[in-house]
Amino acid sequence: MDFRNVLRKNAIRTRFVIATYLLLMLMIGLLVDTAIGANPYLDLTDNMLAFLTFKTLPIATLIILAISILLLIFIHFKGHKIMLTGMNARLISPDGTLNAQERQLLNIVEELSLSATLGYIPKLYLLDTPEANAFAAGWSEKNAFIGVTTGLLNRLNRQEVQAVLAHETGHIIHGDSRLTLYVGILANVILTVTNIFGSRLYIASGNRGGKSNDAASKARLILIILNLVLPIITQVLYFYLSRTREYMADATAVDLTQDNQAMINALKKISAQHDTENFEDGSTGRAYRKAAFIFNKGDSFFSTHPSIENRIAVLEGRKTF
Known part of the structure; x- marks a missing residue:
């Protein structure tokens, strides 16, 4: 066995999985922000770019990020103790x-x-x-x-x-242990957010014109689709890691x-x-x-x-x- 080669390949794969989770979380946050507060004069892509560049404050994205950080801090200090529960x-x-x-x-x-x-x-x-x-x-x-x-x-x-x-x-x-716990937290945050905004929360498009409704509606539609496919994607990535x-x-x-x-x-x-x-x-x-x-x-x-x-x-x- 080429030990060094195994480590090198694994490091590349690990970075790929982590980057994928972070990109998914960012995309979902921007979609939620667009679904809630789409600019009536911008299309879906321009709305997401506006939130990404902080031309419009991405409140939902920041809340999702804050929740993730708090959960990661908790897991960092307490997660290892869970491993022994249920065992003599x-x-x-x-x-x-x-x-x-x-x-x-x-x-x-x-x-x-x-x-x-x-x-x-x-x-x-x-x-x-x-x-x-x-x-x-x-x-x-x-x-x-x-x-x-x-x-x-x-x-x-x-x-x-x-x-x-x-x-x-x-x-x-x-x-x-730290890596898998962290990835598990990110996966759960992603799935929870898409579940809430993709299937349970119905957001009124408002009366600010067709463009606003169109951007918000597209964002909600994408979240609904993601709610169906992300459970599979996140689990496959987690198990692969x-x-x-x-x-x-x-x-x-x-x-x-x-x-x-x-x-x-x-x-x-x-x-x-x-x-x-x-x-x-x-x-x-x-x-x-x-x-x-x-x-x-x-x-x-x-x-x-x-x-x-x-x-x-x-x-x-x-x-x-």
């Missing part, structure tokens, strides 16, 4: 009384943190569930942690556990451990269990953990993870993504 999670502290397995886990995390030059050691949580899985959250010394299930520890050997923890360390290194981050975390695991076979074996064992057992539940945390788990069934436009077959093919150098 126990902090494995180096200051506590530890058995041999727990000590080994802490040693692995410490080794990986040093190899990755993180500058700190993420917290480690043991999750009491038969499901073989793991996930990471956070991106700094204050909020980074790795969660490992007892089911995973019971099925994998030390090298395979180390590969899984290296994968999760990769997510922390690259701030994947999530899948690329999994490939990058696999690449990071190989780079940190210098062993692609351990990662391959771990993925095979984890996926084999999930083929025969179902651990889905409806907890709030589960919805957030789904994209963060090392394994989740996929490989479609609406999957958070690539298929195990594709991940193994990339790890073995038989395929690029």
Whole structure:
């Protein structure tokens, strides 16, 4: 696996997805402003340009932006905590009384943190569930942690556990938790605004002449159309971003451990269990953990993870993504 090439491709794709979300948010804000306060002497395009250049104050766009910023601030400080809700999670502290397995886990995390030059050691949580899985959250010394299930520890050997923890360390290194939470917030703001203005809010065109009505009507029509197609577009983009981050975390695991076979074996064992057992539940945390788990069934436009077959093919150098 060409680790540097994987990182380069993923960085390009990430920038593309983020730019697309921001452009969608800007376009929707300008459409809402036009639908509410179209200038009677300008057509749709000129109205949107007037709001974009602040010749007319884009009140709706600024409100949407302000709401997004507030939600992003909240997620920045509280989002990582949601990941543990609904799970019987126990902090494995180096200051506590530890058995041999727990000590080994802490040693692995410490080794990986040093190899990755993180500058700190993420917290480690043991999750009491038969499901073989793991996930990471956070991106700094204050909020980074790795969660490992007892089911995973019971099925994998030390090298395979180390590969899984290296994968999760990769997510922390690259701030994947922060990125996916931020993108999720942007997607929800976009969908909420288009839903309100596209199907529920009927705005009177006013009595300022045909041109005004025409521009506002076109803006509302576009919002109605976007209300139908954006749920699909935003989800496809979100899942695409999530899948690329999994490939990058696999690449990071190989780079940190210098062993692609351990990662391959771990993925095979984890996926084999999930083929025969179902651990889905409806907890709030589960919805957030789904994209963060090392394994989740996929490989479609609406999957958070690539298929195990594709991940193994990339790890073995038989395929690029």
